[in-house]
Amino acid sequence: MPTPPDARLDEHHPAVRAWAEPPGLRRRGVGWFLILAFGCAWVPWFAVYLAGGSLDDPVIQLLTAAFVPALAACVVRRWITRQGFRDSGLRLNLNGSWWHYAAAVTIPWGVLIFAVLLAAASGMWTRDSTELSASSWLYLAAGPLICIALSPIFWGEEYGWTAYLRDRLVPGRPILTTFLTGLVWGVWHWPLPWVGYFGGDAPVSDAVWGMLLWLPLSILLEFLIGWLWSETASVWPGAMLHAGSNMVASLGMMLVFGDAVGITGTTILLCAGLTPFVLAVVLTGHTGGKRARTR
Incomplete structure (x- = not known):
C-alpha cells in the first residue's frame, strides 16, 4: 500500500x-535519475582532473556540475517516465x-x-585577526x-534533488526523505575534494x-530547502537559500575569518549556523508543509 499523502498539502502540490505515481514508474524514474545525476557529474570531474584541470575553476564547475541534477530530472521526465513538466515546481x-x-534570502x-x-x-577566531575591506x-x-x-545557477541542483528526488524516495514521510535526500546529495559531492575543488594545495585531511x-x-540544508519547497511548491526559494548558503554564509565566513579557521572549520561553523534554523523548522512541525496553493 502506498504511503498516504500529508493531508496538509494541497492536492495540486508537486x-x-x-506520491500518486505508480510505484514501478517512481522506482524507474528515481533509478535513472540517480544514474544520470551521478554518472554525468563524476565521470567529467575525474576526466577534467586527469586532463590537468581543476574543479576549483568556477567555469569548470558550471560546465560539469551546476546543472547536472536538473538535466537528469529533465531527461527522466521527458523520456524515461514521460510525465512531463506540469506542476514540477517551476x-x-x-x-x-x-x-x-524573504526567509530564503x-x-x-x-x-x-x-x-x-x-x-x-x-576562540576559533578573534576580531583583530582579520580586517574586512570596504x-x-x-x-x-x-x-x-x-x-x-x-538562484538560476543553484536551480540546477534544486530542480533535481528537491523538485524531483525528495518526494519520490520515501513518499509521504518528509523527515525520512529529507535525511535520505541530503545523504544522497552529500555523497554526490564526494569526489570534489579529490579533483581540486579545495585548490591544489589542500591537505588530504581537508579532503577526508x-x-x-x-x-x-x-x-541540514535539505531540511530548510524542503520546508520552503513544501510550503511554496516552488523550486525557487530553495535555490535562493542554496545560493545564500554557498555565496553569502560560506563565502562570508571566508571573508571574515581569512585563513584563521580553514576549510574544515568553516564547514563545521556552517553546519552549526544552520542548526538553529533547522531546529525551528522541526520543532514547529513544518517539515511536511502546509497547504501550498499552486493554482
Whole structure:
C-alpha cells in the first residue's frame, strides 16, 4: 500500500502528484535519475582532473556540475517516465508565499552571524585577526540580492534533488526523505575534494573531512530547502537559500575569518549556523508543509 499523502498539502502540490505515481514508474524514474545525476557529474570531474584541470575553476564547475541534477530530472521526465513538466515546481507561486522568499534570502545572513559569534566565543577566531575591506562589507550587505541573482545557477541542483528526488524516495514521510535526500546529495559531492575543488594545495585531511562533513551539511540544508519547497511548491526559494548558503554564509565566513579557521572549520561553523534554523523548522512541525496553493 502506498504511503498516504500529508493531508496538509494541497492536492495540486508537486509532492502529492509524486506520491500518486505508480510505484514501478517512481522506482524507474528515481533509478535513472540517480544514474544520470551521478554518472554525468563524476565521470567529467575525474576526466577534467586527469586532463590537468581543476574543479576549483568556477567555469569548470558550471560546465560539469551546476546543472547536472536538473538535466537528469529533465531527461527522466521527458523520456524515461514521460510525465512531463506540469506542476514540477517551476512557477514562483508568490501569492501568499512572499515571506518564504524573504526567509530564503535572509536566513544566510543569520547563519553567517551565528557562525561568527560562535567562532569568536569558542576562540576559533578573534576580531583583530582579520580586517574586512570596504568591498567585502558591500558584498555581505548585498546578501539578499546575491541570493536572488545567483538562484538560476543553484536551480540546477534544486530542480533535481528537491523538485524531483525528495518526494519520490520515501513518499509521504518528509523527515525520512529529507535525511535520505541530503545523504544522497552529500555523497554526490564526494569526489570534489579529490579533483581540486579545495585548490591544489589542500591537505588530504581537508579532503577526508570535506567528504564527511558534506553529509550533515547537505541534510541540514535539505531540511530548510524542503520546508520552503513544501510550503511554496516552488523550486525557487530553495535555490535562493542554496545560493545564500554557498555565496553569502560560506563565502562570508571566508571573508571574515581569512585563513584563521580553514576549510574544515568553516564547514563545521556552517553546519552549526544552520542548526538553529533547522531546529525551528522541526520543532514547529513544518517539515511536511502546509497547504501550498499552486493554482
